[in-house]
Amino acid sequence: MDTDVTLSYSFIAQRCADSKYSIEELERILFNEVLPALRFNMFDLPAPEWAGFPIDWVVMRVLSKHRFGKRKPWILRSYTQIHWHEVRQLIQETRQRNAEK
Structure with missing residues (x-):
């Protein structure tokens, strides 16, 4: 948790840009699936998980914690x-560059 998240922006933006999802869909996924499922990790004591979570566990967690049809957490x-806001801009720029190739 002492890692500067901005150092991952390019990686995150590239993966999102390569996806089939629109910017609006990516935003809904972030706020309605990812944030509700994994926000607990910001408060996990004595130390949060750094290495990641098993994908099967993430899927089950998202399905049980999603906020679709409800207010954003x-x-x-x-x-x-x-x-x-920053990652969204990078996704759009990446997609624009890819379209120009």
Whole structure:
């Protein structure tokens, strides 16, 4: 958790740009699936998980914690929104560059 998340922006943006999802769909996935399922890790004591989670566990967690049809979670929403704003721009720029090739 002491890693600067901005160092991962390019990696995240590239993976998102390569996906079949629109920017709007990616945003809904972030706020309605990823954030509700994994926000607990920001508060996990004594130390949060750094190495990642098994994919089967993530799928089950998302299915049980998703917020589709409900308000966005308020915990960490503004923190996540700040990062999403930057990553969103990088996704759009990456897709534009890819389209010009």
